[in-house]
Amino acid sequence: MFISIHDLEVRKLEFAESFAPGVIDLGPDLIQRTALKATGRAELLEEHHGGKNNIQDIRIVGGFSTQVELKCARCIEPVVQDLSSEYDLLYRPAGTVTREEEVAINEAETEIGYYTGEGLLLEDTLKEQILLSVPIRVLCKEDCIGLCPQCGQNRNLSPCDCAEKISDPRWAALAEIKEKLKH
Ligand SMILES: [Zn+2]
Ligand SMILES: [Zn+2]
Incomplete structure (x- = not known):
């Protein structure tokens, strides 16, 4: 209009x-x-x-x-x-x-x-x-554990084989940064 x-x-x-x-x-x-x-x-x-x-x-x-x-x-x-x-x-x-x-x-x-x-x-x-x-950042749920930084699998749906090595939540944060750098 x-x-x-x-x-x-x-x-x-x-x-x-x-x-x-x-x-x-x-x-x-x-x-x-x-x-x-x-x-x-x-x-x-x-x-x-x-x-x-x-x-x-x-x-x-x-x-x-x-x-x-x-x-x-x-x-x-x-x-x-x-x-x-x-x-x-x-x-x-x-x-x-x-x-x-x-x-x-x-x-x-x-x-x-x-x-x-x-x-x-x-x-x-x-x-x-x-x-x-629009919020700058939204989460599907508060405790979303995100994608595996190694194999890229959605860990909310099923754990992957690398899950044990990367249980440290700091890895999730790193993965997020990596993800952002890609874009
Ligand atoms: Zn999510
Ligand atoms: Zn994985």
């Missing part, structure tokens, strides 16, 4: 959208399992900088919820996770913010983005918000 500054000049926009899995590309590591529901509103905030120098910011306030599938950080089995988050975002026309202003905004901890042209796609905003709300 395109949020156009020209429409917002007329009135603020209330939205309640549903996006089926696949409509928004979340990248290769994240699988969307249920419809993504997003509600909220978009409005125009005009900043007057004297003369004709007005800046039109787009503010988007709302929330989303969906369910995604990630990979366990230790055994890479799928983990299903509910995701939801609220957002209150400000988008400025690209190229209008000075360095000093940007610092001030960051200090105010307002989330700020930029749009170019006539507006922005709600889908892009949602994608960004989803990726921000």
